[in-house]
Amino acid sequence: MTELLSEWAPDPYILILTGAGLLIALVAWLPLALKRLPLSLPIVCIGIGAGVFLLPQVPLDPLPVDYPEITERFTELIVIISLMGAGLKIDRVFGWRRWSVTWRLIAITMPLSILAITGLASWALGLPLAIALLLGASLAPTDPVLAADVQVGPPKTGEEDEVRFGLTSEAGLNDGAAFPFVHLAILLGASAATGEPWLGEWLTYNVAWEIAGGILGGWLIGRAFGWLTFHVPAETKLAKTGDGLIALSATFISYGLSEMVHVYGFLAVFVTALTIRHTHRDHEFQREMHALTDQIERLVMMALLLLFGGALVTGLLASVTWVDAVVAAVVLLVIRPLAGWIGLIGYPAGGGEKMTLAFFGIRGVGSLYYLSYGINHMDIPVPERLWGLVGLIVLFSILLHGLTVTPVMRWLDRESGRDPDAPAEPTGEQEGSVLDPR
Template identity: 25%
Template sequence: MRLPAIVLMLAAGLIVGPVLGLLDPAAQFGTMLSPMIAIAVAIILFEGGLTLDVDHLSDAATGVRRLVIIGAPLGWLMSACALHYVAGLSWETSAVFGGIMIVTGPTVIAPLLRQAKLAKRPAALLQWEAIVNDPVGALAAVLAFEVVVVLQTATGAGHAVWQLAMGIGVASALGLAGGAGLAAAFRRAYVPEYMKVPVLFVVLLAVFAVADSVLHESGLLAVTLMGLWIANAGLPSFTELYRFKEHATVLLVSGVFILLAAGMSFDRLMVLDWRAVVFVAVVILIARPLPVLIALAFTNVPAKERILVALTGPRGVVLVAVAGLFGERLVELGIPDGDRVAPLAFALVAATVVLHGFTLSPVARFLGLSAGEKPGVLILGGSRWSVELALALRKMGQVEKKGEKGEVKKSTGLPVMIADPNHARLRGAREAGIDVFFGDILSEAAEERVELIAYEKLICAAENDAYNTLVATDLAPEFGRDNVFQLKRVKETSSRHALPATLGGRPLAPQQTYFEANAAIAEGYEFRVSTLSEEWKLENWREMLNGAVAVAELTPGGRLRFLAPDEDPQDRPGTRILSFTEKREERREA
């Protein structure tokens, strides 16, 4: 649908909840609703911690550090001021809610980044800031709440400080101990492979519950640290663990967001007035951008990236969940405007999710920070066949435009890169002006230097069939299995050497092995690009290029699709067809 998923969840929750009255979470789940959401948020934050691989932070480290150390306190201060002076809340409520507003929402950032296809560094800045600031924001709210409790109940300040320090210390110790213990148990094979995910869940919930019993919401810090430790432990089974957790998180984010939206009643939403609208505008235009720009000043982060990060601050599940909890506690303490916290939090989340959901991609493209404006292709193997295919793909995506003086200009075409661990085999690609990566595409160097998000399709066309199968299988979850293709294996017709469907990539037309494909190039075959029109249809293409095999098509809307061996391209005007056919006689002679 090409719509932000979070926006659809928000709409679904509002429709089944306040609008139609089909779902009332508080009535139907009762006292189980709060612990359900708490556990879901804990699992979501743990999965966020699993993405914090320190080795991948690289040049974004300085920016992230400043966003947390400088940007978070400034954001807390400016948010509290906006709540007090614009929304009209008391200083007690503003201090607590302002701390929660530091959280920018990894549960919202992740799907938005996946859709927007940002360049590597701004994406890393936004993701790391969101994940690290989640527990920081919750703890800031805890600190402010403890101060409010001291002022309201006249409890000793020393006791509050001691409780806060004890809670943070216990949470940190539990999180690191849980991560280290699990990593050691998995590495030494104390846990069977099929039991690793259940054991992971049990330890995660235990760590969260124990830390939360010492200091409320400190469990968020514990599970984040636990995920951080496991992410950097170098476990062989980490990829399988992370993928399962990622799938669970998608379900939990969807469910929690719909439940929270459905739990909003019209009576609670009616609390919002014009001051709430102005408050949301001030947060989006001032309280978010200003702290970010101050924090990133005088760093190596380019100005365009600073602007993008400053203008991107969607709030998510954690903000609504924690704000609702502290709002109730403030009311219990006798602070009347505590009941306005939940509706304001919901309004802020709804506004930022919708705004950034629809504007992040256009703003990134405008600033030149989008890594995937066109459907790129990554080709494994630097053979002559790969070079010819890369050149044809670039030509396929070229668009002719007339300049101011009437001259015809061509765009750069589709982004294509050829990767090969053999430097000599990349010579032809370099001479043809094609982007190359020298090294193993599965290496850590490739993760750091290759913007995989810029490439939509993967074609495994190296000389070694086993290596093609390995790369196709390993990167299939990254690209999507429908977008990974592989040349025909030499012995795949033999039952002794046939592989299951779960391994390798999809067949690519024409069905040729590495040696057959390159032999055909040597014998005079070529890749050719043809464009259909109202007058020149698919039937004319077949007549003119008798014997040609359609390899891919590029629709007028810019969608690139590689065709199966028995699949025909669409007969639509403007469609570009990439075919593999014999060279024309005049071109042979040339």
């Protein structure tokens, strides 16, 4: 009997192929199946991952603390693909007034969140300032990967109300805006050990140069790709290929070149996407590029969440205490909503829209990336503790926001006079919102 069972035991390679096929099928089918349910794709993925890694036949423990470089690079890849997709699907033309909700969330809400989380981590957890700041910078940005259910729809579908636009544009820009604070934490940690000055380097290099360089570099690469894709005077222009892989090419080139000259690649990728989108806003190829980035993003996101589910059941939360649980609840239920509400004071939106914008500051893959980057670049005595806390907050956020997003967004649509069950129809250029007319 044992020999018979051993003969039927599948080859690991065949198991991987089968699992990959099931994963791809779930990527395509689950969003449709969950559309009307108070349940999100990330919740299902984490549950599947937890179940898989509980099997005795799967001996691997996918703990990020054991694979620091892989964790940093894998989360980095997912974020840049997500940022390209976010930029391509924004219909609203860039402008200071038209994007005023974005500037409020970036310039007011995020710094307040970083300050509050840093103070809470230092006071409640007894962490040194540099490590507390790393936590604040990691947990403040709204995630561009896991926030798909509160973001705008594909290009030219008209699914761009103020809430969806605000959360999409915030998620696109705040990853680049949070990076200076991650670097500040690294500099503070190094200064505490060596006594070297840090303020001048941080202001001139990490803030001024890396932000300005990221914006300029992203714009130049976006202009180049926009011209080659839509306006080159030949039948060989890239739009003629009909191949959305062009968006992936622009993502990797923008990020790679930006990192080579030491500017913020996350910011560059999002600006590149916005610039390509602006080059020919009504071209159908915009939808082709977004569709491909969206499919790849969901595939790699689901793979990561399967591993995250496995990490949860193999010891990621082993170091978590009841104090950590309280801190996690305060971050999600007090700090982000309150900072979001303060940032929107005086903004011409209804109370329901403001509450939704303030509440849905989803924490996810971006937080995992920033934490792994910080741990890999500074001396942290017990990284397991930070991974446990951030893992708990990401889990809480996925559950809290995943279970509430469908009913809240459907309610908001009905309050705004939209039918949440109506199919999206392609529209012409979006000229801004009623709250922010052009």
